[in-house]
Amino acid sequence: MINNVDELREKAMENKPELKRERIKIPIGDDEYEFNIAGVGEKSIILRKFVKYDDIMEAIEAGNDNGLEKIVLDFIDEFKTKNEED
Structure with missing residues (x-):
C-alpha cells in the first residue's frame, strides 16, 4: 500500500506508459464516469473526459x-x- 507522496510519485512514474493507456472510473452522483489518464508527471496526473x-x-x-x-x-x-x- 502506498503511504506517502514519494511512493505515489515513484510508482506513477515507473508505470507512466502503461497508466496513460488506462481509463479510471470515478463515481459522481448516482453514475460512474470513465476518464482517460491524459498525462503522468512529477507533480500530478491529468485526467480528461470529453x-x-x-x-x-x-x-x-x-x-x-x-x-x-x-x-x-x-x-x-x-x-x-x-x-x-x-
Whole structure:
C-alpha cells in the first residue's frame, strides 16, 4: 500500500506508459464516469473526459440532476467572465 507522496510519485512514474493507456472510473452522483489518464508527471496526473453537449442535455432530460452532466451544465450556465464579476 502506498503511504506517502514519494511512493505515489515513484510508482506513477515507473508505470507512466502503461497508466496513460488506462481509463479510471470515478463515481459522481448516482453514475460512474470513465476518464482517460491524459498525462503522468512529477507533480500530478491529468485526467480528461470529453462531455458532449447532447449527452449533457439528454442526461438532464432523463432526470440526472446530480451527475457530471449537471455539474458541467451549472458551471457553464452560471459562468461569468472576470469583467462581469467586477
